[in-house]
Amino acid sequence: MSCYQKPNTNLWTGRQSDDQLYLHEKIKCIDLDNSSLQLTTKKTYTILGYECDEGVKRNKGRIGTAEGPNAIRKMLASLSNHFTDHIEILDVGNIVCKAGNLEETQNETSHYITSLLHHKTLPIILGGGHDLAYAHYNGIKKEFPNKTIGIINLDAHFDLRQKTDKGNSGTPFYQIAQESDNFNYLCLGIQKASNNRILYETANELGVQYLENTEFTISNKDQVIALIKDFIASVDYIYLTIDIDGFSSAFAPGVSAPSPLGFSTDIALKSIQYICESNKLISVDLVELNPKYDIDNCTGKLAARLVYNIMNWS
Numbered sequence: 581m582s583c584y585q586k587p588n589t590n591l592w593t594g595r596q597s598d599d600q601l602y603l604h605e606k607i608k609c610i611d612l613d614n615s616s617l618q619l620t621t622k623k624t625y626t627i628l629g630y631e632c633d634e635g636v637k638r639n640k641g642r643i644g645t646a647e648g649p650n651a652i653r654k655m656l657a658s659l660s661n662h663f664t665d666h667i668e669i670l671d672v673g674n675i676v677c678k679a680g681n682l683e684e685t686q687n688e689t690s691h692y693i694t695s696l697l698h699h700k701t702l703p704i705i706l707g708g709g710h711d712l713a714y715a716h717y718n719g720i721k722k723e724f725p726n727k728t729i730g731i732i733n734l735d736a737h738f739d740l741r742q743k744t745d746k747g748n749s750g751t752p753f754y755q756i757a758q759e760s761d762n763f764n765y766l767c768l769g770i771q772k773a774s775n776n777r778i779l780y781e782t783a784n785e786l787g788v789q790y791l792e793n794t795e796f797t798i799s800n801k802d803q804v805i806a807l808i809k810d811f812i813a814s815v816d817y818i819y820l821t822i823d824i825d826g827f828s829s830a831f832a833p834g835v836s837a838p839s840p841l842g843f844s845t846d847i848a849l850k851s852i853q854y855i856c857e858s859n860k861l862i863s864v865d866l867v868e869l870n871p872k873y874d875i876d877n878c879t880g881k882l883a884a885r886l887v888y889n890i891m892n893w894s
Contacts, residue, residue: 583688585631586611587673591650594658603888604657609671612692617699622668624701625891627653629674630689634682635711636868638748639741641836644872648883649674649706651871655884662892669891672696682747686715693719697863702894704887707867709749709836710739713821716865717756720819724862730764730815731756732808732855734848735823736771736793736839740782749836749868757786765789766811768804768851769796769826769843793826798846805854812855817862820855820890822848824883825868832882834874845882849889856893864890 592604600606607627610617617626629649637643653671663669675692677685689705693716696703705716713731720729731753733739740757741750757763767783767790775783783790789811796804812818825835828842855861869883 583675583678583685584613584692585674585676586613587671588650591653592657592671600661602657603659603661606661606663607669607671612672617696617701619699620668622666624668624670626670626672626696626701626703627706628672628692628696628703629706630708630712631674632677632682632685632708632711634677634680634685635709635747635749636836638682638746639750641749642870642873644870645707645709645836645868646677647871648708648869651869651880652706652866652883652887655877655880656887659884659888667891670701682711686711689715690719690722693863694722697723702861703863704890705863705865707865707869710823710867711747711749711752712865712867713739713752714747714755716821716863717819720863724817727816728762728764730766730811730818731821732811732818733765733767733821733823734769734843734851735767735826736769736774736837736842737823738767738770738775738779738783738788738790740779740786740788742782754782763787764815766808769793771839771841774839793841793843796843796847798844798850801847801850804847804851808851808854812858812860816860818855818858818860820852820861820864822852822864822866822886823868824866824879827882832879834870834872834879836868836870838873852886852890853893856890861894
C-alpha cells in the first residue's frame with residue numbers, strides 16, 4: 581500500500597499578480613506517481629510533507645503534528661517571491677502514515693528522499709514528528725553511502741531514547757547511532773530539565789556534541805558559530821533538522837512539547853544561515869509543528885519563515 585499522496589494545489593493560494601510577486605505563484609506542484617523529476621541546471625528545492633504523528637503518539641506526546649506540513653504550506657503561500665528564474669521550488673506532495681504503520685511510512689519516506697537527492701535537488705521535508713529523522717538520514721545514506729554525514733539538530737531534546745520495541749519520536753538518533761559506523765551528531769538548544777540523566781549518559785557515550793539552551797544564545801554567538809564551523813569541517817555533508825519545540829513558546833506555542841525557556845529566533849537564524857552558507861548542506865527538515873495548539877498561526881508562520889530563509893541562504 582503506497583503512502584504517497586500527490587500535492588494539493590488548493591493550498592497554494594493568495595493574492596494574484598502578473599509577475600509572480602507571491603510565492604504561491606512560483607511553486608510548481610509535481611505528482612511523483614505520474615511525473616518524473618528532471619535534472620536541471622537550476623537550483624531546485626523540493627518540498628515533501630511527512631504526515632505522521634504516530635511516533636509522537638508512541639512517545640506519549642500531544643498528537644496533531646500530522647497536520648503540520650499543510651499548515652506550513654499555507655503560511656508559505658502568501659510570502660513575497662524574491663527568487664529569480666534560476667531558482668525552482670517544487671511541491672512534491674506528502675507521505676501519509678496509514679493505520680499507525682510508522683515503519684512503512686519511514687521506509688517510503690527514505691525512498692523518496694533518496695530520489696530527490698539523486699535528482700540534485702535540496703529536499704525540505706515538513707513534519708510530522710521527529711521520527712522523520714530516522715527515515716531522512718537513511719534516505720541520505722542510500723544516496724551517499726561513502727560520505728560522512730553530519731547531523732545538526734536544533735532541539736530541546738537529544739531524542740536518544742533507546743528503542744525497546746518500536747521506534748518513536750524520541751528514538752531516531754539512537755536508532756541512527758546503532759546502525760552507523762560513524763555517528764556525527766551536534767545538538768543545539770538542549771534543555772537540562774527535559775533530558776534525564778540516562779539521556780545525557782547516552783549522549784556522552786556516543787560522542788554527541790551539544791550546547792544547552794543557556795549557552796545557545798545570541799550573546800554567546802561567537803562560541804556557537806565556532807562549534808558549528810568545526811563540526812561542519814569534520815564531515816562531508818550536513819543534514820539539518822529543526823525541531824520547532826526547541827524554540828521558546830513565546831515564538832512557538834503550537835508544538836508537541838512547548839517550553840517557555842527554549843531558544844530565541846535570533847541565535848537560531850544566525851546558526852541556520854551559517855549552516856546554509858557552508859556549501860555542505862544537502863537536506864533539511866522541520867518537525868513537531870502542531871497546528872492544533874497554535875495561536876494565530878504564529879508557529880506555522882515561524883516554520884514558513886525558516887523554510888523561506890533556508891531557500892534564500894542556501
